Amino acid sequence: MTIFNYSFMQNAIFVSVFISILCPCIGIFLVLRRYSMIGDTLAHASLAGVTIGLLLNQNPILGAFVFTSICGALIEFLRSYFKKYTDLILTIVLSLSVGTAITIISSGKLHVNADSFMFGSILTVTHFDMIMVLILSVISVLTLILLYHQMVYIAYDEEAAKVAGVKVRLINYIFSILVASAISVSIRIVGVLVLSSMIALPVATALQLGKGFKLTLVFSIVFSVIDIMLGLFISYYLNVAPGGFTALISVAVLVFVLLAKKLQSSIRTARCK
């Protein structure tokens, strides 16, 4: 019997496919706008959402999505009050969300262990989770396709986007919800602690290839699929949490691409001589 015959593994692969598509699609805009740490903050916010969901006997992914969307909108809202201190906004939202999560977990009122959401687990993906992941992913990808050119321009040249009539503020709010969606989709498998690596590292790797926007996005998805699938399978055989191992694979792929790039440049220099 191969691992593909296990229904928990099939569920995990199903969810991983969506994670590997959605995370880099969101990540490329976060990285290029130099907002990678927003991903990290919202990943931590999702833990509070999970605990609120569990406390209210609701689906934790739904809880994570709602709470993370609120936190994303809060970041966008606070941006007009702390224009030059984005890092301060993140500290505020991080304090609110981690404070909420710790308070709920330490209260002893949760009847379920929230640890699996911190480290990621392939055993805990339920059918309801899969439906949630499917709905959130499809809506998010369709929204991204619809707003693609607006979002490219907000990332590349926000002022030019404004002059062209793009409603930057509104799209930033929609983007916050998309980030929340990507995070909620990913927490089951990847876990809160290393989730930001799934958002930023495949994009960081693709950026090394020096391509245009669309190709960088495509390569980000390719690297993301490689990272998550390798992470999933190897962590299964090593019997370790998939989140941590996926993060390690992401770093390894990035280092590999950096070294290959360096080697290629050395060969080119040697040929010129």
Next chain:
Amino acid sequence: MLMIKAENLFFSYTGSSPYVLDGIDLEIRDGEYVSVVGENGSGKSTLMRLILNFIKPTSGSIVPQTKRIGYVPQKNDFSNSSFPITVYEVLNSYRRLLKIKNKDIITEALEQVGLLSVKGSLMGTLSGGQSQKIRIARALMGNPDLLILDEPSTGVDIGSQKEIYSFLKKINKENGITVVSVEHNLNAAISNSTLIYHLTCGQGHLCTPQQYTDEFMKNGGKSNDNIQL
């Protein structure tokens, strides 16, 4: 016909005194080429941002009389040079934002600035002059009545500066596009503009390039802003 009208315009980042712009009255007619000059902090870029509606006046008003505005922002190496985007993507996405269906406009825009050959190149690999010409080509894609530029010669070599200014002069004369350009390059302002708007300490006055030069010479070769010609 008026292209921009400012009346009793005050602007302060804090909402009260001191004002960056302190009671500006300005009328720019269509077909003019106006260079806005003044020392650092005199409010040149703030005035541009008010025209573009990026910020709101503290009191008074400034209204462009057209909705068809092209904007060439100041070159920002830090944010743009490492951004993974090709020239085609820059222009194509902008075309989509402007809801222009005809894809040929991209080729036409590039031909206009003589850069069709770099269509597939990454923006980050272009020279300062080339990337500025692409920004101008992009601003012209919407067929604007008013073109606003923020220091168009920053980070551009002398040869490309000449090409850019002669192109701006050409589209101003031949296509009747009103040009308003924030300038730190006084030579360019005097040689190319039909009018100069001189901002000092939040207040400004409109004059001809000749009047500006005379004023400049009267001050012993130094402008009020300590800018050397």
